[in-house]
Amino acid sequence: MLTAEDQSLIQQSWEKLKGKDDAGAEALERMFMTYPQTKTYFPHFDIQHGSEQVRNHGKKVVDALGKAIKNMGNLSQALAELSNLHAYNLRVDPVNFKLLAQCFQVVLAVHLGKDYKPEVHAAYDKLLSAVAAVLAEKYR
Ligand code: HNI
Numbered sequence: 001m002l003t004a005e006d007q008s009l010i011q012q013s014w015e016k017l018k019g020k021d022d023a024g025a026e027a028l029e030r031m032f033m034t035y036p037q038t039k040t041y042f043p044h045f046d047i048q049h050g051s052e053q054v055r056n057h058g059k060k061v062v063d064a065l066g067k068a069i070k071n072m073g074n075l076s077q078a079l080a081e082l083s084n085l086h087a088y089n090l091r092v093d094p095v096n097f098k099l100l101a102q103c104f105q106v107v108l109a110v111h112l113g114k115d116y117k118p119e120v121h122a123a124y125d126k127l128l129s130a131v132a133a134v135l136a137e138k139y140r
Helices: 004-016 022-036 036-041 053-070 079-090 095-115 117-140
Strands: none
Touching: 004 095, 004 117, 022 036, 022 053, 022 079, 022 095, 036 095, 053 117, 079 117, 095 117
8 A cells, every 4th residue: 555655755756857758668678688688578579678669668657656646546557458458468477576666676677876865775676566466466
């Protein structure tokens, strides 16, 4: 459960995050390198460093997170379409959501530096867990 304090920490730090388009691509690149099994969902992608496809996809993921951040009170509704897509069309094993979340946290830590205080980290952990739960909720 995201408290009012969590939500405000997330909103403030999200505004401070520069280069959001690249943040998504960096998180994906980290995921592909650190957890190579995740590459199996992207056989149609060029996933080399600097790939335009990864950059575009990263931007979509970051935009979706931005939408989630604007709608923290009602994530299920805000992400309903994405939830359908991941469950019925893409069939991404939900364990992978945690892997991307972890990589995204590393990107936040690198980019926010000292602003990525433990309480900010904890707040994002809750947010990304909640997003992952919504993306997986149609599986049953
Ligand atoms: Ni995900 C497509 C958001 C986790 C595999 N994904 C999308 C799109 C968004 C998105 C946005 C584009 C939808 C559209 O075009 O309408 N994905 C998210 C978010 C998370 C996430 C917010 C978690 C935080 N996706 C994952 C994970 C995997 C994944 C963990 C697999 C390891 N996603 C995909 C694939 C596509 C995709 C595959 C389709 C890509 C394409 O363009 O063909």
